[in-house]
Amino acid sequence: MSSQYRNIARVLKAHGSKGEVTVAPLRGLPLLVEPGMEVALTPPALDRDRTVDAVSDDGDTARVLFSCSSSIDDAEALQGCFILAHEEDIELDELTAAYEDLIDREVIDRRRGSLGRIVEVMETPANDVWVIDGGPYGEVLIPVVSHVVSSIPQDGPIIVQIMDGLINE
Numbered sequence: 001m002s003s004q005y006r007n008i009a010r011v012l013k014a015h016g017s018k019g020e021v022t023v024a025p026l027r028g029l030p031l032l033v034e035p036g037m038e039v040a041l042t043p044p045a046l047d048r049d050r051t052v053d054a055v056s057d058d059g060d061t062a063r064v065l066f067s068c069s070s071s072i073d074d075a076e077a078l079q080g081c082f083i084l085a086h087e088e089d090i091e092l093d094e095l096t097a098a099y100e101d102l103i104d105r106e107v108i109d110r111r112r113g114s115l116g117r118i119v120e121v122m123e124t125p126a127n128d129v130w131v132i133d134g135g136p137y138g139e140v141l142i143p144v145v146s147h148v149v150s151s152i153p154q155d156g157p158i159i160v161q162i163m164d165g166l167i168n169e
Helices: 072-078
Strands: 005-015 020-025 039-042 052-057 062-066 082-086 106-109 113-123 128-134 140-143 158-160
Touching (some): 113 140
Antiparallel strands (some): 020 062, 039 082, 052 062, 113 128
16 A cells, blocks of 8 residues: 655755755644655655655744755755655644645535635634635635534545534525
8 A cells, every 4th residue: 555645844945055955834734844754855856865864943944954965956956845744654633734735625514515615714813714705605704623623634525514603694
């Protein structure tokens, strides 16, 4: 059985002269890159070992050293690459998903049926809010909390149970 990959971060730029790069998690995900992790870098570079040797968390970004990168030229060649991890190597709670994975996903309420598709994810201090549009209720704002969204499947529609008063019926 082949492993499934999940896109977790992006290489922003080279950092220093020893092969380190600055990476940022994809919007909506925490920093998941860890030392010892085997990853794929896309677009792929054919003859590169893809193991994470070191990670230094810098807040919103991190400095990462891959075993395939030992010079500034190697690091610059990785700029713009996405970092994909084996799904079994990362732990996410049921409500964590990269924003890019959510946009255009259909949302279905258990009582009302299809509400439309996610067109935007708003970050708030308390929780994310999905902006749903294209359904019979016009624009709907759904708080991403466990009693409304119990889980986010990897693909297909997302089933929710919205509370009364969120939409005008």
